Amino acid sequence: MISNCTREVLRRAVEESGLPGAALGVVDAAGERATLALGHAALEPEPVPLDEEFWWDLASLTKPLFTAREVLRGVEAGVLDLGDPLSTHLPDLAWMQETELRTRTLRQFLTHTAGLPAWAPIYAWGEAGTIRARLLQEPWPVSAPGEVVYSDLGYLLLGTVLERVRGRPLRDFALDPGLTFTPDPERTAATECCPWRGRVLRGETHDENAWALGGVAGHAGLFGTLAGVLSQAESLLRGGWLSPAGQAAALSPQAPGRTLAFVAAQPGWSGGSLAGAGAFGHTGFTGTGLWVDPARGLAWVLLTNRVHPSRHGPFDIQTLRRAVGNTLLAGRE
Structure with missing residues (x-):
């Protein structure tokens, strides 16, 4: 399933273009898998060879693989509804203020149509309780609601909703095998040499806002192995990620270019231009991504540490993602 063309694309990225390491996993509708790992888990402060069992900081893959899934599980369990206004579960939100934010629904936050800004440096506000x-x-x-504005802030609020409804912090939620909030640093691919924290990050959340909140938030904080993330892709392709009704809801179009949990295939999509109209996926800032093309019976995961040792390097991760998707799909009937 991993063609020589795909292997060459990844080899060039690692050996010639400066990408430290990459792990690719592919699964088809029959459950057959193929995997590949190249390069290093870390280059600084010393080289660490990569193998397929290393953990990766999944960054914004936390949104679909944890937060959106847990919201939908809450809907399945009858403790949440997608039409619930945020104030239903966060009655103290914007206390003594006039804001329409309280009226925006869980569905709007899931689809990034609630009207919130994309990001704010909340890690600079102080300690976790203050934040x-x-x-x-x-x-x-x-x-105004409706326009898609990809927002970490919206998913931070969804994470708070989950903690309130379930009565426990996010880090205490059960996770599938191959996913964790607390990886072994020695077995984790490095991300950035963080100027704020003054060290190379291994086994601690790269995202500053999530780290300031204790390492786990609604938008970031999840780690996964290649096998663990590939199992998520397989469940999305073959069924079983949620109940049949829940999974259908998660994958149905809800807003321009968005399902409830994923980004739908569209021009310029990270999964490549050969993907079918029903394909979907999601990426993470650290260099991670998951894609599913049901019509072709194929799902794939590409995990990289493209932010190591700095997010400001010249490597073009989007071009690599599209090239991997296109070369994989080119081999399908």
Whole structure:
């Protein structure tokens, strides 16, 4: 399933273009798998060879693989509804303020159509308790709902909803095998030499906002092995990721270019231009990604540490993602 062309694309990225390491996994509708790992888990402070069992900081793959899935599990269990306004579960939100944010629904937050800004440096606000309190009381500028604005802030609020409804912190939620919030640093691919923390990050969340909240938040903090993330892709392809009704809801179009949990195939999509109209996927800032093309009976996972040793390097991760998707799909009937 991994063609020589795909292997050559990844070899060039690692050996000639400066990508430290990459792990690719592919699974088809029959459950047959193929995997490949190249390069290094770390280059600094010393080289560490990569193998397929290493953990990866999944970054924004946390959104679909954990937060959106847990929200939908809450819907399946009858403790949440996609039409619930945020104030239903966060009654203290924007206390003593007038804001439409309280009326925006869980569905709008899942699809990034709630009107929130994309990001804010909340890690600079202080300690975790202060950040959690201020997140709910900050007078966020809220635009009209409907337009897709990819927002970490919206998923931070969804994470808070989950903690309130389930009565426990996110790090205590059960996870599937191959996923964790607490990886072994010695068996984790390095991300950045972080200027703020003053060290190379291995086994701790790269995202500053999630790290400031204790390492886990609704938008980032999940780690996974190649096998673990590939199992998520397989469940999305073959069924069983949620109940049949829940999975159908998660994958149905909800907003321009968005399902409830994923990005739908569209021009310029990270999964490549050969993907079918029903394909979907998601990426993470650290260089991770998962894609599923049901019509072709194929799903694939590409995990890289493209931010190592710095996010400001010249490597073009989007071009690599599209090239991998296109070369994999070119071999399908």
